[in-house]
Amino acid sequence: MNPTLLFWVPALLRMASLFVAAGVVWWMGGLVAGLVAALLGMIVVLVSQLRYLQQLGHWLDDPQSGKLPDGWGAWTDVFARLYRLRREDERHQSELAEWLARFRQAMSLLPEGVAIMDDVLFLEWCNPAAERHLGLTLERDKGLRVTNLVRHPDFIDYIILGRYEQPLTLSFRGRKIECRIIPFENRRQILVTHDATDTERIEAMRRDFIANASHELRTPLTVIVGFLEIAMSDPCMDAATRQAHLKLMTEQGGRMQRLIEDMLTLSRLESDEFPLRRERVDIAGLVESVAAEARALSGGRHEIAVSVDGPDVMGSVEELRSAFANLASNAVRYSPEGGRIDLSWKRGEDDLQFSVKDSGIGIDPQHISRLTERFYRVDKSRSRETQGTGLGLAIVKHVLLRHGGRVKICSKPGEGSTFTASLPNTSLPG
Ligand code: ADP
DSSP: OOHHHHHHHHHHHHHHHHHHHHHHHHHHHOHHHHHHHHHHHHHHHHHHHHHHHHHHHHHHHOTTSSOOOOOOTHHHHHHHHHHHHHHHHHHHHHHHHHHHHHHHHHHHHOSSEEEEEETTOBEEEEOHHHHHHHTOOHHHHTTSBHHHHSOOHHHHHHHHHTOTTSOEEEEETTEEEEEEEEEETTTEEEEEEEEOHHHHHHHHHHHHHHHHHHHHHHHHHHHHHHHHHHHHHOTTOOHHHHHHHHHHHHHHHHHHHHHHHHHHHHHHHHOTTSOOOOEEEOHHHHHHHHHHHHHHHHTTSSEEEEEEESOBEEEOHHHHHHHHHHHHHHHHHTSOTTOEEEEEEEEOSSEEEEEEEEOSOOOOHHHHTTTTSTTOOSSHHHHHHTTOOSOHHHHHHHHHHHTTOEEEEEEETTTEEEEEEEEEOOOBOO
């Protein structure tokens, strides 16, 4: 039925029955009795309405305090509707609380920092990543001005200038933090932060690598092009000079070839497309063949000794050969004539070790931590003279990383060096 009718029909019926009762009293006891009866009836109705109104008032003061009264007449419907509204409100609140908890959890897992600020940059909320990036603590800093919390001149300028279309990269507490401000709702702003330290480092490494590789390739190419131009401009060049030029060009060509081969090896070692092939490595055979190569390179200028006292391992024969050969060839190239070189394979305390000990020129301690960087050389001219590409130790490092191992370097200038390739002790019997 129509709700208006539902309200008015019972109310009118109740009023009508009140007036009928008063009329009956009037007919039986006269006008005064009738009026008194009508008045009493109206007072009873009024008091009961006021009581319900008072109960409703109490309930509205504190809706959680208790149950709504059952009511009477139209009040039954009012209370029933209020009760339904309360149930719905409770359901919405619990949904909202659940949603908020999920939102907080998602925000706390986000690698990007998010901070919400009001129109005058007072911090309202931030996630743990923003706390880490900007050194904030939500509990302590809530309600404080962000420019007082992130005291960096570039950040303050960024806010003052308000050119938010471009992100700002801050050097902050030893890290590179990218910040971006997004205004929303007219009166609020979101500050999004991203830790770009690793990306910047990788980008800088990539730039350095390209610059170094181009430089390394340019030198031999310039030599080759120079000799070719001379040959073209002087067709009557004597045979001895031509021969000498061809020899130098071949040397420079070989240098470029070695460089490109090393670069390709490095990129294969770093690529996910070439997973490590594990096979049984015959260590005694491998160390002997590395020693034979080193003897050939030395041409009898050094004494090269071998000792193998440890088990075989699982790994890539090719990669380990390349790593061990690089260490052995470095020992030959950086040891003066008459020096001694010891190649050994043995068990360490908790690893297996291939060591190359030389009595060569040694290395100043300040260089040691950087030796495995690509193209890092202590003495550039000596490296080139001895046909070094500057990538040997970077290759060794990557091969060992792929095998779960690492390189250890001990050296003293003028006394010699020991390079140790340490591999995890996953030894095989026999
Ligand atoms: P390179 O091709 O220049 O030898 P590496 O990556 O193999 O490149 O080595 C990097 C640098 O480390 C070398 O340029 C050299 O200065 C130094 N180095 C490597 N091995 C030795 C060694 N056994 N004795 C002295 N210095 C060494």
